Amino acid sequence: MNPVVLEAEKIIKKFLGVVALKDISFNLRAGEIHGLCGENGAGKSTLIKLLSGIYPYGSYEGDFFVHGQLAKFRSLADAQKAGIAVIYQELALVDDMTVGENIFLGAEPPAVQGLIDWHRVYHDARLLLEKFNVGIDPSEPIAKLGMGQKQLVEIVKALSKNSNILILDEPTAALAEHEVLILLDILRDLRSRGIASIYISHKLDELFAVCDRITVLRDGSSIATLETKRTNKAQIIKHMVGREIRDLFPRRQSKLGASVLEIENLTVADPHSGQPFLSDIKFSLRVGEVLGIGALMGAGRTELLMHLFGAWGRRLSGSVRLNGRELSARKPEEIIRRGMVLVSEDRRRYGLILDKTIAFNLSLSSLAKLTKNRLIDQGLEFQKNNHFFQSLRVKAPTLEELVAKLSGGTQQKIVLGKALMTEPLVIFLDEPTRGIDVGAKLEIYAIINRLTDAGKAVLLVSSELPELIGMSDRIVILHEGRIGGEFDRDEATPEKLLAAAMGQRHVALT
């Protein structure tokens, strides 16, 4: 058996008292591809940041060893020196430079008289590309390459620094089928050269195709390390989910009314690539209902909401009907007027004007209704603002507090209040409880219940399965831009949802 090149022992990482990693132990051998998988928020990204020196030695408990030596990384550079290279989802390549320039960016060969020897750069780049069987011309500009080729350049760049431990974070998230195959081949080739890889992916097919062992993370702990040959997908999924849904979600069923939103055969193109990104989406939503939408990252849930709201993508086909009438509006301001409103997952970017007051933000979407003779009726505005300030129990001294000073949960209530003030029929909630504390989460769940009782319909996107199952009356799962499955509240289990999200239609649970 090959020697262990990286070993993690009981790693614990806390952020301001919140535990991100509880207990992580695993080892990586030379010439091995080791899969890491887990639900969103299981601790994968935190672990990578720790291994790559972004969270320096001393900011976590427990130790890890590289080639038998205790690792005390203080920076990315330290980790690089120890031979660890990380390929992130967002590639760190400069689009306007050539492949060769990118490979040697920041590590140009010794300069003669202060000038870079470009011939040598391209010569060395060619040798490296050939060594790893990557058929790309080093003088090609990065911008002309596809995602898969870029990924390969990134890997070659990492290996040019004599790295022997490669960490790949969701490397195939943006790749087409054939590019995935090429990437997996290259990884196998690297394995035969003794390079150890940590392969993080949601896609079980890939993990089983290429990994020697798979470690499952859940809630910040390493649950099990399994040899690929001796396990199966169902077992992995079970380990990933492995918990009871606690009684944290006080969903009260509301009386269901008529169908309010109907979506049929919706196909939407990515505005940048022009390729269809969402295909054949079909679902409906009734008055008083919470429809959950679940998906893995990058499967199109946020894009779906943004498109319905008129803020993303080009519609290729399909229809959206609100209250039985075709919704022809394509701009957020018109769609709000028709009775749909969006609470975005990224409240700092899409939700709030941070350097303005609570009052300014709350009424921003409803000003047209607060106007008399073209002037804002400040008394009326105050009454409306104050109503939501009180009923949402916003924790701030007055309406004139700057939003930037508020906590995450309080900010979320402001975004919610702004949406509710428009008196919508349908509310899109995209990850409404991301990054807020448990108390605020429970308040948001209570608000959702109040909304459906009041006859509103809610579209709830969440990447937390327990939340999705706990708060939805019905759940639609997206997989790679398509409907991967639809489940009633009673039949939904984390295993089924996860399987659908991973594109596994039938998982035999053993």
Place this chain on the structure above:
Amino acid sequence: MQSKKSLRDFSLLIALVVICAFFAIVSPQFLSARNLSLLTTELSITATLAMGMLLVILPGNIDLSAGSGVGLLGGIASVLVFEHKWPAPLAMGIALAIGILIWFCMGNLVVRQKMPAFIITLGGLLIFKGLFWLVIHNSTIPIVQGGRANLYSVLTTFYLPLIAGYALAALIVVALIVGKLRARKARQAYGFAVEDGEVVFLKLFLAAQLIFLFVVVTNKFRGIPFSAVILGVTAFAVYVLTTHTPFGRYLYAIGGNEEAAIISGVPVEKVVVGSFSIMGAIVAITGFMQTSYSGASTTTVGDLMELDAIAACVIGGVSLKGGQGTVPGVLFGALIMACLLNGMTLLAVSPEFKFIARGAVLSLAVWMDVRLRRKLL
């Protein structure tokens, strides 16, 4: 919040007092009624343009073409009046419409073609300058025909009758007091923090004093300049627009966070085009005043006025990133710029040093602003 504002206002006030004191000592004429009246006219021209600039900068854009536009639109009106013998009001109306149309188009280029306002208006700066010189055939076009005054030429030479000045001042003071007290009552009713009663009284008292002092001084020299009335109306309109209408709120929202504004249902395109269109109208009005003040359209009318307007905004606390800035602040900034320019002209400072001083004051103001903000946040 409150203390932050007052500290910043305070530093501006000190700067203004220092500048005025310096010029008053070096050149006794500075505080003469005649000069203060001239200063008022100059301030009115700069500040009116700065009002438009505020509307453009609030949502995060900029207008570098305003100065050339001032020349061009003033030039068009003077050619129509002097060469084509059109009545002044009609000529000015046409130029005003052209201004609104041009700026409407530039606004559309910004929001629909996603071109940076900096580039479009930089292009505008050059194009309008060229057009301006074409329109006036590189010569000097007076704005009076046959020696008879018209609406155009009296813009900066007409003064309100003395009694009307006092009446106007009284009216403004009463409106100020009533407005302030009503707003205060409303804020109290809603449980907002209000200033101490004595502070309010002091502020109102001070404001009333200043207004009457202004009238007394200007009345010593012919009366309140008509251009000051134009500034007053423009500033009041822009004040109401920015603080009491959805349009104004949207300007701040777009400048604060454009993406969030879009998702919140703010009609970003309409608002930005609207702000540019209003700028077009204001550029035209400023063009008439500046040309009238110069007595004729010559190739240099409007030169660098866009920079004075931007400087007035920045000195007055407008953030070039957008989202921050108020009408009173900009008026204050314009006052500082106008005092500086007027004082230097009195001292017969050579143009070289005038440029250097303007640049230095602008840089100083921004530096102070950045420092104060960092300290306070």
